[in-house]
Amino acid sequence: MPRTVDHDLRRSQIADALVRFAAREGLHAVTMRSVAAEAGVSLRLVQYYFHDKAQLMHGALEHLERRSHERWAARLARLPARPSLRAVLESFVAEALPTDEPSRAFHRVWTSYAVLAMTDPDLAAQPFVEGPNRLERQLTEILRQAQADGELPPDLDPQAEATRLIALGHGVGTSVLVGQRDAESAQRILSYHLDWLLRRPGSGHRSD
């Protein structure tokens, strides 16, 4: 058997190129040719690995989703063994907000895809419905556990709070992407929210 190359790797490289380009020029400006150029590869090869533009776009979205899960998992792994609820939620916020430039790029492209999904039905289902739902369940479970441990006020609804935190992160994140607010200000807003959420877990923050 001759020349063996990791197909998934090549596909990842090309998908990465698409994301880089889309982050810079906009997803609407993505063409087969521009992606090839960005990847430093011939147009022909992009056709070779993705056959279609539709499949290219689809593949890049899946790639983006995987990357996102990886980063979230990695951030959780970086936490200490028994992290405080605050630490976990800070992690979530840091991941959900477009802070550094790579994160900005990711969120910009992700949002662009979300807009496409609003009119392209076959693009939507998995990433933009199931994804957030899973995250919401995950976060709900974390909050429920924290509540059982007395780290979260018992009068809060974990499900509702998870939803609220995610939606807030999304909303504030968008305002950063659009240039209304800088990342620092965004973090302050989320901190304000967390401060309130964890206001009197028993060990009491600040004065009252």
Place this chain on the structure above:
Amino acid sequence: MPRTVDHDLRRSQIADALVRFAAREGLHAVTMRSVAAEAGVSLRLVQYYFHDKAQLMHGALEHLERRSHERWAARLARLPARPSLRAVLESFVAEALPTDEPSRAFHRVWTSYAVLAMTDPDLAAQPFVEGPNRLERQLTEILRQAQADGELPPDLDPQAEATRLIALGHGVGTSVLVGQRDAESAQRILSYHLDWLLRRPGSGHRSD
């Protein structure tokens, strides 16, 4: 002087056609020809009134912004003379959320433009920065006033709460547009938030 026609009216009609089409097919699918067809007008006339595609897109965005302000003003006008804080905030939420189909269409197109603005610098400034900023100031003032009137707990920061409410509306709204959540569920989340915000304004809601 011969045949006089209201230019602004024609421009509005064409801009409306663009919005309708974009809501249905996606902003990326908008072409001079598709807008003309949607407006029931010749391609030539679209060129006549907007000269350029860039100017057409720009004009439609301004149109969208005006429409938005009109609707918000109209909703405020429909409120009673001395409305309760809750009523005002409910109005805001109702306007911010894509509930009925026309509202869905508006928010869908607006979000599409927001994504364009992320990479097209000359498209952004006015609507997506100044607009939200103005809304935020407006809402902050309402909250500050309500606080002075004892309708809002005094330990809340009006500015921060305004920001939070808007961001939350945005985030939840997006989740509706993307099909993750229905409008009813979205309203429940915002109601939860308002319930908490107005929890003990002096005349005491529920038990504690």
Place this chain on the structure above:
DNA sequence: CACGTTATGATACATCGGTATCATAAACCG
């Protein structure tokens, strides 16, 4: 009515972008 504005129609043209084809080179494994 006449004139200029408003509107249409019919194209024409260049460019871009997705797709397809074919020949060929380069690399790698057995």
Place this chain on the structure above:
DNA sequence: CGGTTTATGATACCGATGTATCATAACGTG
């Protein structure tokens, strides 16, 4: 080495789209 896979290059084609041009029709105001 030889053959299969991987990759490039050179194009070609077609449809879509923005833009431009020109003639002409409809129309209403003075």
